[in-house]
Amino acid sequence: MNRAMMMSAAKNLLTRYGSTKNNIYRCMSTGKLTTVDVNEKSGVAVLTMNRLPVNGLNLELLRDIRNDIDEIEGNKCRGLILTSASSSVFSAGLDIMEMYKPNQDRLKEFWTTLQDTWLALYGSSVPTAAAINGHSPAGGCLLATSCEYRVMLPKFTIGLNETKLGIVAPKWFMATFCNVLPRRVAEMALTQGKMFSSEEALKVGLVDELAQSKEEAIEKCQQFFATFAKTNPFARAMTKQQFRSKDLQQLEDEKAQDLEAFLFFVNQPSVQKGLGIYLDSLKAKTK
Numbered sequence: 123m124n125r126a127m128m129m130s131a132a133k134n135l136l137t138r139y140g141s142t143k144n145n146i147y148r149c150m151s152t153g154k155l156t157t158v159d160v161n162e163k164s165g166v167a168v169l170t171m172n173r174l175p176v177n178g179l180n181l182e183l184l185r186d187i188r189n190d191i192d193e194i195e196g197n198k199c200r201g202l203i204l205t206s207a208s209s210s211v212f213s214a215g216l217d218i219m220e221m222y223k224p225n226q227d228r229l230k231e232f233w234t235t236l237q238d239t240w241l242a243l244y245g246s247s248v249p250t251a252a253a254i255n256g257h258s259p260a261g262g263c264l265l266a267t268s269c270e271y272r273v274m275l276p277k278f279t280i281g282l283n284e285t286k287l288g289i290v291a292p293k294w295f296m297a298t299f300c301n302v303l304p305r306r307v308a309e310m311a312l313t314q315g316k317m318f319s320s321e322e323a324l325k326v327g328l329v330d331e332l333a334q335s336k337e338e339a340i341e342k343c344q345q346f347f348a349t350f351a352k353t354n355p356f357a358r359a360m361t362k363q364q365f366r367s368k369d370l371q372q373l374e375d376e377k378a379q380d381l382e383a384f385l386f387f388v389n390q391p392s393v394q395k396g397l398g399i400y401l402d403s404l405k406a407k408t409k
């Protein structure tokens with residue numbers, strides 16, 4: 123190989139691969155609003171949400187996440203770690219702009235994509251974990267709790283705050299929460315719209331560990347995956363899916379009714395008014 127060819131090969135490698143101290147990462151796919159980096163050594167994929175400033179879950183971000191999960195499954199990765207490109211917000215939850223004064227066709231597409239993203243993540247055969255490197259309210263908490271393991275950085279908040287916004291978390295949000303928390307804690311937190319500090323979340327079991335940095339959180343997620351080293355991946359995946367099958371089946375069976383209920387609820391004038399007031403209060407904060 124001559125020098126020019128070597129330079130060109132190196133350039134190609136640098137484009138496709140990044141390197142940190144110990145690991146080589148391959149960029150598997152880059153949606154417009156997400157990136158997926160696969161650690162070549164461990165086979166673990168890190169899916170990073172990158173819709174700044176707050177990773178509001180709009181139709182396009184949800185589509186990217188959904189497609190990434192499919193790709194990670196298809197590539198038989200050893201694990202999926204969900205995290206954020208922001209240093210202070212994991213995800214602000216559903217983008218309220220999708221629900222406020224909505225275009226009805228887009229609204230349907232938005233909710234259907236959220237349903238499909240949840241079905242894919244909650245039911246994924248690949249081991250899943252969330253490195254929660256920022257605030258994680260509502261839909262952000264849904265994504266994190268859909269994973270099998272959570273590692274969170276200190277001094278942030280996580281929870282399902284829907285009742286504080288005057289909205290009701292759908293049954294499958296509740297089921298996901300109940301899969302992680304004792305039923306009584308889940309009911310109290312949901313009815314109160316409670317946002318837990320990282321430290322409180324650790325205490326009740328909403329998250330499994332705390333870490334001091336995103337890198338440490340990712341490392342702890344990898345250590346969680348390593349606990350499956352001596353298990354059969356097929357048996358592991360089947361066992362997980364059997365645990366979750368009732369929740370998954372319920373949404374599969376009720377997808378159309380769930381969509382209808384959402385559309386009816388969002389289009390109520392009182393709900394529109396409440397969303398408008400909430401959006402104004404969020405914007406007023408930044409003035």
Ligand SMILES: CC/C=C\CCC/C=C/C(=O)SCCNC(=O)CCNC(=O)[C@H](O)C(C)(C)COP(=O)(O)OP(=O)(O)OC[C@H]1O[C@@H](n2cnc3c(N)ncnc32)[C@H](O)[C@@H]1OP(=O)(O)O
Nearest residue numbers: 178214215216217218219257259260261289388404405408
């Ligand atoms: C009717 C519906 C029926 C059923 C649906 C049920 C399920 C609903 C699930 C949901 O997820 S609803 C969304 C709930 N989310 C929240 O309540 C979070 C609101 N946001 C925050 O609390 C904070 O933004 C934060 C996440 C803690 C981050 O704080 P920070 O100070 O870092 O950012 P800031 O507040 O200044 O926000 C920057 C920018 O982003 C806008 N923003 C924030 N969150 C949302 C959101 N969820 N949707 C749309 N836009 C959001 C915020 O207004 C600022 O905009 P600006 O720069 O234009 O002022």
